[in-house]
Amino acid sequence: MEILELDQGVMRGxxxxxxxxxxxxxGYYSGWSINRLLKLASNGHIAGIIGAxxxxxxxxxxxxALDPTMRSAALGxxxxxIIPLLGIPLLERYVTKSEQHIMVGDHEDIEKDLHSSHDN
Structure with missing residues (x-):
């Protein structure tokens, strides 16, 4: 059953x-959310995507770090x-979102987000 070995077979990773x-x-079921912390430090508009x-x-x-077959690739x-995060300011500045686009945060914030205006 070499093909199913965790080290080199199709089950690697x-x-x-x-x-x-x-x-x-x-994280989802415990209610832990990095979005709440980001909303305190930003306007909340991009907190959802950055938090995710x-x-x-x-x-x-x-x-x-826990998978011995992937440990050597952890830094990469x-x-x-991280590198795609650097593109978010450019996307926010130059990409126009549709009018139907809304960014919602945590469960408690959905109602508030749906009724507030999101300025581009």
Missing amino acids: FIFGLVHVSILII VIAHIFADLIAA IVFGG
């Missing part, structure tokens, strides 16, 4: 995937996740 998705699910990216980067780092995974 299994622990990474398991840990990564588990962290995101635990940062949460994924942390989950990637933890998952890669983190930097690969």
Whole structure:
């Protein structure tokens, strides 16, 4: 059953995937949210996307560190996740969102976000 080995077979990265998705699910069901912290430091408009990216980067780092087959790639995974964040200011400045586009945050903020105006 070499093909199913965790080290080199098709299951390489299994622990990474398991840990990564588990962290995101635990964060969702525990109510922990980086978005709340980001909304305090920003206008809240881009907090959702930045929070999601940062949460994924942390989950990637933890998952890669725990998976022996991915451990050597952990730094590359983190930097690969951070670099696209640098493009957010450019996207915010030059990409026009549709009128139907709304950014919603945490469950408690959905009602507030739906009734407030989001200036571009």
